[in-house]
Amino acid sequence: MSKQYYQKEIETMPYEQMRALQSERLCRQVRHVWDNVPYYRSLMEEKGLTPDDIRGVEDLHKLPFLKKDDLRDQYPYGLLAKPLSDCVRIQSTSGTTGRRVVAFYTQNDVDLWEDCCARAITAVGGTREDVCQVAYGYGLFTGGPGLNGGSHKVGCLTLPMSSGNTDRQIQFMMDLGATILCCTPSYAAYIGETLKEKGYKPEDNKLKAGIFGAEPWTEEMRRDIEKSLGIKAYDIYGLTETSGPGVAFECEDQSGMHINEDHFLAEIIDPDTGEVLPEGEKGELVFTALTKEAFPLLRYRTRDICVLTRGKCACGRTLIKMTKPMGRSDDMMIIRGVNVFPSQIEAVLLSEGYSPNYQIVLDRVNNTDTFDVNVEMTPDRFCDTVKGTQEAEKKLVNAMLNMLGIRPNVHLVAPKSIARSEGKAVRVIDKRKLH
Amino acid sequence: MAIRQVSVFVENRKGALADPLRVLSEAGIGLRALSIADTSDFGILRIITDDNTKAAFVLSEHGYVCSVTDVVAACADDKPGGLADLLTTLSEQGVDVEYVYAFVAKTGNHAWVVMRVNDNTEAERILRESNITLVSEADIAAV
Structure with missing residues (x-):
């Protein structure tokens, strides 16, 4: 050194x-x-x-x-x-x-x-x-x-x-x-x-x-x-x-x-x-x-x-x-009473082989928080069968559930479809208006 | 004998299907067969073209997530029950068919059937023994 x-x-x-x-x-x-x-x-x-x-x-x-x-x-x-x-x-x-x-x-x-x-x-x-x-x-x-x-x-x-x-x-x-x-x-x-x-x-x-x-x-x-x-x-x-x-x-x-x-x-x-x-x-x-x-x-x-x-x-x-x-x-989110940090989601995505470019969308429907995570599909996790691709998605959801204690709705989206940051990344869109 | 199929991840949104097809046409690649599987969130576009290697390359270059899978293609008699007979032959001998799609060939009285099975070699052996004609990548490209 x-x-x-x-x-x-x-x-x-x-x-x-x-x-x-x-x-x-x-x-x-x-x-x-x-x-x-x-x-x-x-x-x-x-x-x-x-x-x-x-x-x-x-x-x-x-x-x-x-x-x-x-x-x-x-x-x-x-x-x-x-x-x-x-x-x-x-x-x-x-x-x-x-x-x-x-x-x-x-x-x-x-x-x-x-x-x-x-x-x-x-x-x-x-x-x-x-x-x-x-x-x-x-x-x-x-x-x-x-x-x-x-x-x-x-x-x-x-x-x-x-x-x-x-x-x-x-x-x-x-x-x-x-x-x-x-x-x-x-x-x-x-x-x-x-x-x-x-x-x-x-x-x-x-x-x-x-x-x-x-x-x-x-x-x-x-x-x-x-x-x-x-x-x-x-x-x-x-x-x-x-x-x-x-x-x-x-x-x-x-x-x-x-x-x-x-x-x-x-x-x-x-x-x-x-x-x-x-x-x-x-x-x-x-x-x-x-x-x-x-x-x-x-x-x-x-x-x-x-x-x-x-x-x-x-x-x-x-x-x-x-x-x-x-x-x-x-930047801590409280979702259905659970504390969630975006960095936790990022850690799961990287450990599961996905791109760290993600977006969390929070909303409140019928007094219940909705928790959606858009994740970019990667060639490593893509399979030509619906079953195979859905299994990869399910595995990701379970990994997030383990890390966070609550289950997100994961949406696989096309690569590069989530706006890339050239400055600070917008990782969370919170539509709940909690304050 | 197995032939290559290109699968493409497509989002469930307007234009999501047309965009990759446009990429192929602009690269001068012709479609021979196509099938789509979809869920509420995404779809999987499966295609066989006259140049599958190039198709996968061009799509990847344009940022699409795609994979190349070996599938089996065979001739089925173009008459009621033709496809059913073929599939029964396979299932009776223990071959699992994950998905299948068919298209009518331009010549002769038969349809061409594309099958994603759990064991390509075994499926081909069974089909040959049952006197079912296998279709090669060159056959499809030549259409």
């Missing part, structure tokens, strides 16, 4: 030293927010808090939470902590319901964010010798700009492809010998599929690593992508509210994502009570931005469910690790 770091001192810093750095930055940040964000100041005042009550990381739990609703309510400037004249950039979520989240960045915010992405690229073996193809969307979405900046900082030759136009992606990938691919996992899978269709073998490309994030994906999907592209696939985590990708990243050990905790202080809480849970317990991830100037969210509830662990990593980094989110409280 190559041990390379972008900012070695921070990435391998002993815990006590990291905690001291976090405490110092937290105190300064709370003061900055108190002075500049009346909304958060009022939340602190409701709890009878002043900046003097926060003397270090040990006092973090006293601070009030921020939720996505707060961000929507305070749109657009309510959480801004710097004059607009000091801001150089906005990024925004793809949120289609309610008002979208808009985050502001000073030049320093952009620099630190790009450092985080550079750490991620370096951790997968990226150096100035690499050709980094960024196929995340550019624009308001944080994926493209974040990895683009990180790639520049590492010194890679950067291919700012943005998402979409897959033929062109493949042409640049092949002609310019891209070695690192950054995009959403579903787009990586799609590129792999398209390469195969064009007659390329995994060893025909020069890719060695991929950095894939911005949507949930499973270990099965990771193996699928690694096989089809002939690479190692790494996860990256982030959210617009905290900056973008690079909040946490996987190293070559592929054993969870290291959180850039010098910038983002992480906690796990019980999503129902808000109580802080001990390390190693599963709960909702909460971030406090320690260094952001323009949009410094304190104790922001991500709705991502995961586990934090601190321990020696084979890569030499001491940064605390988070597991891949085990689901988001907001």
Whole structure:
């Protein structure tokens, strides 16, 4: 395992030293927010808090939470902590319901964010010798700009492809010998599929690593992508509210994502009570931005469910690790009273030999939930007899029943008939209007 | 002697049948025999063409899920009971017929019957011994 770091001192810093750095930055940040964000100041005042009550990381739990609703309510400037004249950039979520989240960045915010992405690229073996193809969307979405900046900082030759136009992606990938691919996992899978269709073998490309994030994906999907592209696939985590990708990243050990905790202080809480849970317990991830100037969210509830662990990593980094989110409280579906995560369906499809391109359609008929899953037929499961094909379908339904505890109606549809994602995939169509 | 049949997965929707047939015609491939099995969700289009290898290739290239299966084709007398006699011969000797479809040949007084059976070699042996003429892929292509 190559041990390379972008900012070695921070990435391998002993815990006590990291905690001291976090405490110092937290105190300064709370003061900055108190002075500049009346909304958060009022939340602190409701709890009878002043900046003097926060003397270090040990006092973090006293601070009030921020939720996505707060961000929507305070749109657009309510959480801004710097004059607009000091801001150089906005990024925004793809949120289609309610008002979208808009985050502001000073030049320093952009620099630190790009450092985080550079750490991620370096951790997968990226150096100035690499050709980094960024196929995340550019624009308001944080994926493209974040990895683009990180790639520049590492010194890679950067291919700012943005998402979409897959033929062109493949042409640049092949002609310019891209070695690192950054995009959403579903787009990586799609590129792999398209390469195969064009007659390329995994060893025909020069890719060695991929950095894939911005949507949930499973270990099965990771193996699928690694096989089809002939690479190692790494996860990256982030959210617009905290900056973008690079909040946490996987190293070559592929054993969870290291959180850039010098910038983002992480906690796990019980999503129902808000109580802080001990390390190693599963709960909702909460971030406090320690260094952001323009949009410094304190104790922001991500709705991502995961586990934090601190321990020696084979890569030499001491940064605390988070597991891949085990689901988001907001992509979890409750169907006939049963909790279902789309990633479970995906895992079943892959293990049964189907394409991970699927669509879940939920509706409510006569007060009962209907649960339909459209699945693309594959040559491996197709048989010339009705009986044979129906048996394959039945086997799939049973596998889903085993995984989920409820039985979906599976519809086999023609290959490529479910819209492919060139950004984030729409996996669930919920017509039930439960909220 | 077994002949190749191309099966195609088709969705149960408007135009789903015409589309793959159009793909074949545009590739200059002629249909010789066709049958469809359908369920409420999907259908299986089974065809024999004048170039089955090319048909499977062209359909796959156009994104269709298809498979090539060996089936048995034989001549049945074009008279009432002709097909029934043929099938009885097979079933009496333990050959299972999964599905069957027939079409009337352009020449002579017989129909051509395509059968998907559990044992092609055995079915062919029985048919030969019963003096039933087997039909080859070349016979069908030449129509």
